[in-house]
Amino acid sequence: MIDKNDIVVECKNISHWFDCRDDNKKIGNLWQGNDFRKKVLYDVNIKVLRGEIVALVGPSGCGKSTLLKAILGTHPPLQGDVIINGSISYKPSRHCGIVYQTYSLFPFLTAIENVAIGPLLDKTNTVSRTFHPFKTQEMKKTFHKRAAQLLDDLGLGNALNSYPHEMSGGMRQRTAIAQALIMEPEILLLDEPFGALDETTREECQRLLLTLYMQNEKRRNEGKTPYTILIVTHELSEAILVSDRVIALSQHWNWNNNSQDCPGATVVYDSPAPVYPPDVEKEILEFTSQKNEIKKAAFDPKYCQSRDIYNKYWKLLLNS
Amino acid sequence: MKNLFILVLIVSLTFTFGCGGSTPPPATDKPVTVQAKPVGEAQKFSLAWSEWPGWSVFGVAHELGILDGKEGKLGTIEKKYNVDIILKEMEYDPCITVYGSGQVDAVCLTNMDTLPNCLGVKSVGILPNDTSEGGDMCIVVGIKTPADLKGKTVYGLEKSVSQYMLVRNLELNNIKESEVKWVNMDPAAAATAMQQKKPGYDAIVAWNPFCLQTLATRTDSTVLFDSSTIPGEIIDMVIVKDSSLKKKGGKEFALALLDAYYQVMDRLKDPKTEDETLKLIAEKFSNLSLEDMRKVKKGTKYIYTPEEALKFFESDKIKKTMELVVDFCVSHAVVDKKPVVKFGNEKDAGDADFRFDPTYLKEIIKTRK
Amino acid sequence: MIIRKPFQEKWKPILIGLISIFLMIGLYFFMSFRQHEINPKDTTIPTITQLMKGFSKITAVSHRGQTWIGQDSKATLYRLFLGIGMSVILSLLIGLSMGCFAFLEAFLLPINALLAKLPPTAMLAVFFVLTGTDTTMFIAMIVFGLTPTISQNIYLAVKQIPMETIYKSYTLGGNSFEIVYKIIFKMVLPAIIDSIRLSIGPAMVYLIAAEMVVGDVGFGYRIRIQSRLLNMSVVYTYLAFLAFFGFFMDFLLKYIKSRLCSWQRT
Structure with a gap:
């Protein structure tokens, strides 16, 4: 059985829609009759376990970002709850780290300051900073040390004092990951993190995520909390490559035997993905077959079947 | 470099023409x-x-x-x-x-x-x-005689007929100019300040129409003296x-x-x-x-x-x-x-x-x- | 002429700038020369000797040990600094709170937009009632004139900060207050300094206009009285000083910006 404490994030019956009375455009089959609601998510249920790297994929407009925002807490769902570590999340907090495609770093801070600012904001406040300047200074030193160590681990040892605009896109994203990781969040959300990078840099960053996954074993043994990561991406290869579990959302599914009347996107695919350590060649055959499976389940408008068919993660997990 | 030469050329040309032909003096x-x-x-x-x-x-x-x-x-x-x-x-x-x-x-x-x-x-x-035989006035509030002006502050436009009128009247009343504090202020502004009953504005010197306005708006104000004491000056x-x-x-x-x-x-x-x-x-x-x-x-x-x-x-x-x-x-x-x-x-x-x-x-x- | 093509050499733009300044000075003395050809006794466009005389007049030490320029600079700059300083503090409060909090935005934005359109120079009588005619009035005038504009600039700069940055700050454990002054303030700092730089001109206009009407010391006072007496040699020397002060303040702010905001892409 699964330990309840191992569930980091639970999305419970999440449904979401946008009010589009002002929006004249009818958007696909999501815009129904006289209903003014543009339905986005319908009854999404996801449980993420500690130490997993989950990839969230789906056709564009399926609500991946909406779900991510709901989990992050900036835009809570209209129906259902996001439960992080047992308590309902309704606003962004230190439990959820986030790395965006852009704007993740503070432009006025150097790499090391960008990483160290998290603990500083978290562990001190205005009062303590004002009345205990020496103590604050000392804490700042420790944070900087930790930040430098972390950046060094991520291969940014020689860019500690660079400002974001002086860094390359890959360096910026790695710094952003460090900035989030130093907080040791319950879950780290990555929103299309490498979408703007060139291929070589992207691969480099993907390897970094795999390294983090590899470290989880070690961390478990050392009694540290392993990293839990949810990555939203539009690239299937990336999803299969970096994650150990792929979840796909799609609006193309058969609801109530009526494919036209879709109440919103839901989870149509949830399955483990093989993990390829950074230095291991991936098995092309296995890789492509899973890719095709996801394409069929989530991306093909003509394939409109029950959502349960490819939801095999929990079955597999419970059987093992 | 070529661009610079062209620019210098344009500049110098403008300058020469400017010296030669522009800014005509008044036609008259x-x-x-x-x-x-x-x-x-x-x-x-x-x-x-x-x-x-x-x-x-x-x-x-x-x-x-x-x-x-x-x-x-x-x-x-x-x-x-x-x-x-x-x-x-x-x-x-x-x-x-x-x-x-x-x-x-x-x-x-x-x-x-x-x-x-x-x-x-x-x-x-x-x-x-x-x-001006009365058109320039010293308007006061709560001041009865010119002698009472001693030590008071009078507001009005400096180095103008207002100041001249005040100084001449002080002379006529045997008051030294240094005994009265003169503070520069636009006559319209001084009149406004007095009409608003700003404290400290007990005496102003101004000309018409500001004087008429002030006398009409502020009923407790009076004319201490005016230019009729120095006719034709x-x-x-x-x-x-x-x-x-x-x-x-x-x-x-x-x-x-x-x-x-x-x-x-x-x-x-x-x-x-x-x-x-x-x-x-x-x-x-x-x-x-x-x-x-x-x-x-x-x-x-x-x-x-x-x-x-x-x-x-x-x-x-x-x-x-x-x-x-x-x-x-x-x-x-x-x-x-x-x-x-x-x-x-x-x-x-x-x-x-x-x-x-x-x-x-x-x-x-x-x-x- | 390719648009935005910079010069290869650094000295070129400096040289051209100097030429333009010399051209302006040259044009002035040319006009002065023409005017003195028409009337040798003219005082309205002073020649260089007249200007020198004006300069010695304003720097002459009176029996109280003071010079005109000394007294007036002290008074005007004191009012100017105090006025701009208070406007900046007030604008920061207003601009940041408008940019950050929806309630304050809804409450302050309409007033701000209205006040930004009112020229304080046309409302002297209101200031008399509100503040009297002392230093407070001059400062109030500058504050009234500048605050709506600067706070609107700050507000717009805050609005330009991507939401991602703010969400990010929350995930790093910051509370709203901390985020405002540790993140948002730092991000809009360049915009604030630029806004102050652009406000020096209007601040001077408001102050000089007020000093022309009220007061017996300061640049505005001296310029008004001396232009009535046609002592343009004094007036123009004062204007030169004003330009210098403005230029100096601009330079100072530019320097401060380069020091405080070295993170900005140049």
Whole structure:
């Protein structure tokens, strides 16, 4: 059985829609009759376990970002709850780290300051900073040390004092990951993190995520909390490559035997993905077959079947 | 590098052309244009005036069609003398600057403000419009006698007739100037502050229409003294550049101004047309009501006829007044250098910085008979 | 001429700038020369000797041991600094709170937009009632004139900060107050300094206009009285000083910005 404490994030019956009375455009089959609601998510249920790297994929407009925002807490769902570590999340907090495609770093801070600012904001406040300047200074030193160590681990040892605009896109994203990781969040959300990078840099960053996954074993043994990561991406290869579990959302599914009347996107695919350590060649055959499976389940408008068919993660997990 | 050369070339070209041809001086000062024009055409002259009972008369003359203030258009008198008079209405302070920089040929000023001007521009007083006999006032609240002013602060425009009026009245009351604190403030602002009952504003010196307003708005305010104690010392007049008078048509310009002024005065003197004319003047003077305008008229002693004006110009009184004013201007740093003020025509007083010249008054008396 | 093509050499733009300044000065003295040809005794466009005389006049030590320029600079700059300083503090409060909090945005934005359109120079009488005619009035005038504009600039700069940055700050454990002054303030700092730089001109206009009407010391006072007396040599020397002060303040702010905001892409 699964330990309840191992569930980091639970999305419970999440449904979401946008009010589009002002929006004249009818958007696909999501815009129904006289209903003014543009339905986005319908009854999404996801449980993420500690130490997993989950990839969230789906056709564009399926609500991946909406779900991510709901989990992050900036835009809570209209129906259902996001439960992080047992308590309902309704606003962004230190439990959820986030790395965006852009704007993740503070432009006025150097790499090391960008990483160290998290603990500083978290562990001190205005009062303590004002009345205990020496103590604050000392804490700042420790944070900087930790930040430098972390950046060094991520291969940014020689860019500690660079400002974001002086860094390359890959360096910026790695710094952003460090900035989030130093907080040791319950879950780290990555929103299309490498979408703007060139291929070589992207691969480099993907390897970094795999390294983090590899470290989880070690961390478990050392009694540290392993990293839990949810990555939203539009690239299937990336999803299969970096994650150990792929979840796909799609609006193309058969609801109530009526494919036209879709109440919103839901989870149509949830399955483990093989993990390829950074230095291991991936098995092309296995890789492509899973890719095709996801394409069929989530991306093909003509394939409109029950959502349960490819939801095999929990079955597999419970059987093992 | 090529770009730079082109730029330097353009710059130097502009500069050369700029030196050669641009910024023409005021057309009136260019003797070439005068000669180039046909003999019969009306010469252009300009007069700057600001709103004041004595000077708004020129605005009335324009309304009546005696003088057409617009360039290129002639009123009846302008036709008579064949001059084109351009009337330029502006605030009082700009009048000073505009005249000083030679932009206009004639200007309406007080005798005091004439002095700093005449040091730069040799000037001739041709027409006394009025003298202030009550139009400049010291308005007070809770102060009974001039002696009570001691130790108080008085607000008003520095180095102006306001300060002159105050200083002269203090003298008359045997109070030392240093015993009263004088603080510079725009008369309109000082009047506003007193009307708003701002603490500390117990005494102000200003001129009309601000005084009338203040007295009406603040019922507890009274006039401590006004310019009627120094009759004839504050003279509002028209002064003309000596160089403009010497130009072709200069004399006609002066005569036309005088003629127009006395034609309006005739209407003001005549009981039949008095109210109508006063209304017209009021329109050009802060849009006052007829009643208020009557009060203003009391404080402003119009000089109605050229005969009166001539007598005034040739009196001993005006000579003494000018001595007082010049002394005041020198002692209060209004002027750096003592200006030479004389009385008489060009032959007698042509070397003075400023002269009161009765020539034109005499001439107009002859033609009016 | 390719648009935005910079010069290869650094000295070129400096040289061209100097040429333009010399051209302006040259044009002035040319006009002065023409004016003195017409009237040798002219004082309205002073020649260099007249200006020198004006300069010695304003720097002459009076029996109280003071010079005109000394007294006036002290008074005007004191009012200017105090006025701009208070405007900046007030604008920061207003601009940041408008940019950050929806309630304050809804409450302050309309007033701010209205006040930004009112010229304080036309409302002297209101200031008399509100503040009297002392130093407070001059400062109030500058504050009234500048605050709506600067706070609107700050507000717009805050609005330009991407939401991602703000969400990010929350995930790093910051509370709203901390985020405002540790993140948002730092991000809009360049915009604030630029806004102050652009406000020096208007601040001077408001102050000089007020000093022309009220007061017996300061640049505005001296310029008004001396132009009435046609002492343009004094007036222009004062204007030169004003230009210098403005230029100096601009330079100072530019320097401060380069020091405080070195993180900005140049």
